[in-house]
Amino acid sequence: MNDVKKKEQGFSKAHIEFLAKKRREKIAIYCCRVGVLVVVLALWELLAFCGAIDAFITSSPSRIAAKLAQLAADGELFKHAAVTLGETLAGFAIATVVGTLVAIGLWWCEPLRKTLEPHLVILNALPKIALGPIIIIWMGSGAGAIVFMAVLICVIITVIGVLSGFMQTDKGKLTLMDTLGATKRQKLTMLVLPANIPTIVSALKINVGLSWVGSIMGEYLVSRAGLGYLIIYGGQVFDLDLVMTSTIVLCVLAAAMYGAVALFEKAVAKKFDAES
Amino acid sequence: MERPIPVVLKDVGLTYHTSDGETKAVEHLSLTLKYGDILGIVGPSGSGKTTLLSVVAGILAPTEGKVEVCGLPPSEGKDKCGYMLQRDELFPWLTIIDNVLLSAKVKGLKDRRAYAENLLDKYGLKAYADRYPRELSGGMRQRVALIRTLVPSPEILLLDEPFGALDFQTRVYVVDDVRKIIKNEGKSALFVTHDISEAISMCDALAVLSARPAHVKKFFDLSRLAHLSPMQRRDDPSFGALYDEVWKALEFKKENEI
Known part of the structure; x- marks a missing residue:
């Protein structure tokens, strides 16, 4: 993080904003990646828990x-x-x-x-x-x-x-x-x-x-x-x-x-x- | 003892064989490179200029005639020749000093490091010895390539359009550098090019080749320009007339009308 700070010195305000936007986009993608995994696992667990799918056939995250x-x-x-x-x-x-x-x-x-x-x-x-x-x-x-x-x-x-x-x-x-x-x-x-x-x-x-x-x-x-x-x-x-x-x-x-x-x-x- | 003449070609002929047939690339070609001279070879494209260098370097054997390199047959005179190609061909994974030492390494010459470092120092590349080729400009890279050629201490330099891959501005400067370096190091050189002004500004003599099968069509002695640097020659009053003469000797045929 310190490196980034150092680099940003001497850049124009517009450029710093541009970099910040890039970084926000990157973080968002990471969150989405993890999110997909969490949602799939949660759905799987939920459906098995309430009996919509047969956990004997599909198993479930908790099992x-x-x-x-x-x-x-x-x-x-x-x-x-x-x-x-x-x-x-x-x-x-x-x-x-x-x-x-x-x-x-x-x-x-x-x-x-x-x-x-x-x-x-x-x-x-x-x-x-x-x-x-x-x-x-x-x-x-x-x-x-x-x-x-x-x-x-x-x-x-x-x-x-x-x-x-x-x-x-x-x-x-x-x-x-x-x-x-x-x-x-x-x-x-x-x-x-x-x-x-x-x-x-x-x-x-x-x-x-x-x-x-x-x-x-x-x-x-x-x-x-x-x-x-x-x-x-x-x-x-x-x-x-x-x-x-x-x-x-x-x-x-x-x-x-x-x-x-x-x-x-x-x-x-x-x-x-x-x-x- | 008198120094042997660097390169003598007598009545040389060379025929290529490919599956499409045979091609006479060179026929009855005679040429002498004098000690300390830079001899330019210009000719229409595909006229066997590179073939000629390969013959002198001992890579190709002529089918007819006699070739002598420092008084030896080319196969024995191999180590007398240093070849410089159109592109620098520096290896991107080697540092500049290691690139320069490649020629010595291949030829099994040891203890060339000090000499190589000295050359790099002399020609303004000392600071880059431990850098990689990608960090250098095109002109600098070509200088590195020349030093790589010089490290095994060849008597004769064979330059195959060594500036062809450079942009025009860089080229004018590098021609200056290269002539200076060759003269400084006391080498003789065969210099193949298709650029007439480059040939006139660089060379002590000029041989114009005919179209295939190649022979020497006209020979120009440029020794009266010897005291001028390539850059100065371009401004010399005789430059224009000389250019026209060489151009006429080349006699380019129009390949297609506009």
Whole structure:
């Protein structure tokens, strides 16, 4: 707040009013965002309370809160959330690293890239969930299969995204490296990789969402623990409170992970953003 | 020992191959760059001016004729040449000093920092050494690009329309700066441009190329203007006549009538 005050010194009255208006608008939007959430929850609770909707089918905020407290108390919540988070992070990390390495390989070897490009496009179009049965047979029914599913869902799109970033590296800068007599390795480490940090970060952002899809899908197929397992289990025994609670925990975890990546993006964007 | 002649091109020819066919870009081209000179190369667009620089830099091999760079074949004379492009191509994620040192880093030359800092200092960029390119004006950035070219200590500078991306006012000043720097550092230079007044104000000699396949159509010796700076040359009484002569030698064909 002090910073703002300091900045405002020396501005005309009209400009200070303009800034104040901007700030008021920003605050209003924030209030509305929270308001939407509050209204939906209140309506949900109210309708369930007065019997307009069947809380056995729809659950309700208070029942979810109670379930959450119960799960937290007997340690179940932490256990299952940790399992899913672990699988997701593993899938996310493996897919990003492998995808980037494959993209580097394809950039390095042009005939290989030209050969494999159509195959990549078809693999990308394939709904990976269709490979579920194959994955179970190959990887068994443990966490390995779930991580594999997450990797499978993320990795192709990572390769395609990062590779297209590599291919769009500024031609003039590549010419500069040519005139300096740079080797392919020098071009990669001094130009192509640093120039594509933003591309790789945006791949991370996409992978956050996709790796959650992968791990939950995986848990639907095979699992004895995890949030996906809780959701499936809750559905089978008609414990909608459990289903809703697990879904909300999932929401919070996914949002937190996305937030972390977004912060990271902000940190690197300033330095690596193209000409500015 | 006498210094070897920086660049000698003898009867050089070069043919491009693309899927659409083959193009003769250069044919029977002979040219000599004397030590300490800035030799301008003007020609109609697409006449193979850049090709010529690539041949001297050893990036392209000529299909015919002989090329010598400081008495060596271009493949061995690579480190004698420093290339400067139309755009500065500074890397936005590197500071100015790191951008300047990029050329040395790529070529595996160590201990160039002091020399690079000295050059930055000499040409008024010392205060910006730790800044990023986005904080500099276009003219300053182009000066940084020139210093990046100078850091590995090349004998010959190959300038490929190095002012093309600058606005007119900046350009006039930067031409002045660049000529001063090249002369100061005792370099020889090939300077490709399509701007006749820029060529006359910058160079010690001028070769006008024909349309493709390119050869030297006319050669102008500008050594009598050597004592004038580029800015002063623009005001010299002989400037206008010279401009007309070069213009006629170029013989632009009207591509479409209005």
